[in-house]
Amino acid sequence: MSEMTHGHGHEHGHEHGDRTPVRRSELGLCAFLLVLGGLVCVDALRIPDDFTRRGPVGPEAVPMLVGGLLVLVSVLLAVDVLRGGRGQAEAGEDIDPDTPADWRTVAMLLAAFLANVALIGPLGFPIAMAVLFWGSVYALGSRDMVRDPLLAAGLSLLTWFVFDRLLGVPLPGGPLMGVL
Amino acid sequence: MDAFTHLLDGFGTALTPAHLAFAAIGVILGTAIGVLPGIGPAMAVALLLPVTYGLDSTAAFIMFAGIYYGGMFGGSTTSILLNTPGESAAVVTAIEGNPMARSGRGPQALAAAAIGHFVGGMVGTTALVLLAPAVASVAVDIGAPDYFAIMVLAFVAVTSVLGASRLRGLASLLLGLTLGLVGLDQMTGQSRLTFGTLHLSDGIDVVLVAVGLFAVGEALWVAAHLRHGGSSPIPVGRPWLSRDDLRRTWKPWLRGPLIGFPFGAVPAGGAEIPTFLSYATEKRLSKHRDEFGKGAIEGVAGPESTASASAAGTMVTMLTLGLPTTAVAAVMLAAFQQYGIQPGPLLFQRETDLVWGLIASLFVGTVLLLLINLPLAPVWAKLLRIPRPYLYGGILFFASVGAYAVGGDPVDLVVLLLIGLLGFAMRRFGLPVLPAILGVILGPGAELQMRRALQISDGSLTGLVNSPLAVAVYAVVAVLLAWPLARRLVRAARR
Numbered sequence: 209m210s211e212m213t214h215g216h217g218h219e220h221g222h223e224h225g226d227r228t229p230v231r232r233s234e235l236g237l238c239a240f241l242l243v244l245g246g247l248v249c250v251d252a253l254r255i256p257d258d259f260t261r262r263g264p265v266g267p268e269a270v271p272m273l274v275g276g277l278l279v280l281v282s283v284l285l286a287v288d289v290l291r292g293g294r295g296q297a298e299a300g301e302d303i304d305p306d307t308p309a310d311w312r313t314v315a316m317l318l319a320a321f322l323a324n325v326a327l328i329g330p331l332g333f334p335i336a337m338a339v340l341f342w343g344s345v346y347a348l349g350s351r352d353m354v355r356d357p358l359l360a361a362g363l364s365l366l367t368w369f370v371f372d373r374l375l376g377v378p379l380p381g382g383p384l385m386g387v388l
Numbered sequence: 389m390d391a392f393t394h395l396l397d398g399f400g401t402a403l404t405p406a407h408l409a410f411a412a413i414g415v416i417l418g419t420a421i422g423v424l425p426g427i428g429p430a431m432a433v434a435l436l437l438p439v440t441y442g443l444d445s446t447a448a449f450i451m452f453a454g455i456y457y458g459g460m461f462g463g464s465t466t467s468i469l470l471n472t473p474g475e476s477a478a479v480v481t482a483i484e485g486n487p488m489a490r491s492g493r494g495p496q497a498l499a500a501a502a503i504g505h506f507v508g509g510m511v512g513t514t515a516l517v518l519l520a521p522a523v524a525s526v527a528v529d530i531g532a533p534d535y536f537a538i539m540v541l542a543f544v545a546v547t548s549v550l551g552a553s554r555l556r557g558l559a560s561l562l563l564g565l566t567l568g569l570v571g572l573d574q575m576t577g578q579s580r581l582t583f584g585t586l587h588l589s590d591g592i593d594v595v596l597v598a599v600g601l602f603a604v605g606e607a608l609w610v611a612a613h614l615r616h617g618g619s620s621p622i623p624v625g626r627p628w629l630s631r632d633d634l635r636r637t638w639k640p641w642l643r644g645p646l647i648g649f650p651f652g653a654v655p656a657g658g659a660e661i662p663t664f665l666s667y668a669t670e671k672r673l674s675k676h677r678d679e680f681g682k683g684a685i686e687g688v689a690g691p692e693s694t695a696s697a698s699a700a701g702t703m704v705t706m707l708t709l710g711l712p713t714t715a716v717a718a719v720m721l722a723a724f725q726q727y728g729i730q731p732g733p734l735l736f737q738r739e740t741d742l743v744w745g746l747i748a749s750l751f752v753g754t755v756l757l758l759l760i761n762l763p764l765a766p767v768w769a770k771l772l773r774i775p776r777p778y779l780y781g782g783i784l785f786f787a788s789v790g791a792y793a794v795g796g797d798p799v800d801l802v803v804l805l806l807i808g809l810l811g812f813a814m815r816r817f818g819l820p821v822l823p824a825i826l827g828v829i830l831g832p833g834a835e836l837q838m839r840r841a842l843q844i845s846d847g848s849l850t851g852l853v854n855s856p857l858a859v860a861v862y863a864v865v866a867v868l869l870a871w872p873l874a875r876r877l878v879r880a881a882r883r
Contacts, residue, residue, distance in 0.1 A: 295818025
């Protein structure tokens with residue numbers, strides 16, 4: 209996987225060191241880890257300490273350890289970020305690291321994904337998944353109004369048929385499959 | 389001794405027409421997915437998990453063996469023809485392979501890679517046959533403290549050896565451990581991090597985590613920074629080697645497994661380090677040192693054979709100790725757990741048929757890979773031209789298929805999306821993905837072994853270090869932890 213391919217990351221990036229938005233979002237990561245660590249600890253404290261425990265180490269010990277370490281790491285990371293440390297964003301063949309993040313595309317992908325979640329129950333697998341695929345390729349910039357929907361329909365029907373009929377993995381056909 | 393008999397039985401299992409067909413489908417699917425740019429073997433195995441849900445365990449793992457080896461092989465094609473390694477093991481291949489392809493020697497580069505894979509796979513799998521039963525029979529006697537120590541070693545190795553920042557590696561590991569905590573405690577049945585929802589009390593399925601972090605996270609991350617235009621692959625004909633090429637490649641092919649196999653078996657990040665070592669070795673030993681950097685065939689043959697043998701080494705540790713040393717092995721372990729099978733020393737006793745069928749099918753897969761891929765190379769090269777919207781749309785599509793097929797529950801898709809967003813953030817902030825995966829998969833087991841060890845010792849911490857093996861493993865952990873500190877001290881002293 210490519211997460212291991214990037215070379216010598218975590219430069220204490222002075223060249224783009226003090227761009228505040230970058231620093232702010234890095235500190236956001238620290239805050240996330242801090243809140244998560246606190247949440248894990250609070251949840252562990254809630255576990256009743258009674259006769260259900262077996263052995264000297266109860267079910268709350270490891271969560272306390274993990275939560276505590278999360279808090280510790282968030283603080284250390286915050287110190288590192290304030291001293292100029294930056295995470296190296298993952299590189300890849302289709303990634304242009306110099307462009308700012310394209311949130312519009314990401315938002316459209318999320319919409320296509322959530323549409324699938326909402327539709328897969330009422331409309332069944334083939335229709336919902338075709339919506340997901342067409343929505344995704346549209347979001348990613350493909351605008352072929354004939355080939356894209358045909359491909360989406362073909363892919364989802366074929367997948368449904370292979371999984372449900374050939375491989376024995378049940379997937380809901382929905383009303384469409386009831387008609388056909 | 390009876391490893392040979394078991395292996396023959398294994399071939400009996402693997403060579404039935406149905407299982408042979410599954411192995412062939414696995415190899416073809418694995419290569420096809422592995423060739424696709426941006427998809428490494430770990431994502432390939434994760435995306436193809438649902439294909440095996442309806443199969444019995446033996447057929448499923450025979451298919452997995454094919455997918456694994458096929459995915460490893462597919463990555464080298466991408467490296468050579470597109471100069472864009474889809475996975476760490478193929479990074480080195482691109483150094484010599486891509487210049488070879490650009491100077492019209494693509495067929496030779498592909499042939500050197502394919503035969504290198506074959507040789508490395510054969511030698512490595514033979515070593516696996518000889519070694520694994522012995523390791524398993526020794527490991528049968530190791531107890532809870534030893535297991536816990538080995539898992540701690542895996543955690544420390546994956547956070548400190550890989551990646552650039554140890555702090556970020558540790559953060560990733562802790563995120564994985566947190567995800568692994570969700571659900572009912574194995575020993576007492578107390579609910580942890582479920583927030584009162586019934587859905588979370590079964591825990592978060594490892595498949596959702598693997599597919600979410602690898603596939604959905606990657607697709608969203610690429611989508612946010614999609615390069616338009618992009619590089620175009622080099623067209624290629626059928627691979628072949630001249631007599632002169634063969635004279636230059638047979639030694640690197642045979643040297644590869646010597647480096648790859650041992651590195652694959654230890655938790656040091658899989659194929660990345662040994663392939664670089666192999667490259668350096670071949671460069672030093674070559675009579676054509678001036679060609680290195682411009683397309684030396686030894687620089688393809690050696691590392692590819694090394695990578696393939698390291699995959700076999702990975703299988704030793706995974707099957708005998710239940711310890712994954714690479715991302716692919718971690719996903720394979722998740723697949724084993726899906727079938728209620730726990731890899732480890734007892735696997736060779738409890739699931740004899742399955743294990744030896746799997747090992748035999750590694751041989752079968754290696755042969756099929758060579759037979760199928762040499763003629764099909766021009767077809768695979770065409771896959772590199774797939775339009776990027778279809779590629780990443782397809783990844784999201786099949787990730788959703790996998791998540792939905794786990795339990796037929798739309799809530800799983802929401803969980804998948806949330807984990808995918810986590811994977812996106814991890815890529816954005818340079819948090820490596822592998823520690824998180826390892827944390828999810830090994831975390832619950834590590835906790836169980838630690839609590840068992842402390843139960844036996846009645847709470848005394850000496851219960852964790854009362855065996856020679858555990859002490860030895862902690863010594864290695866201490867060296868790994870102290871290494872950067874020592875290096876810094878030495879540097880400071882020199883100044």
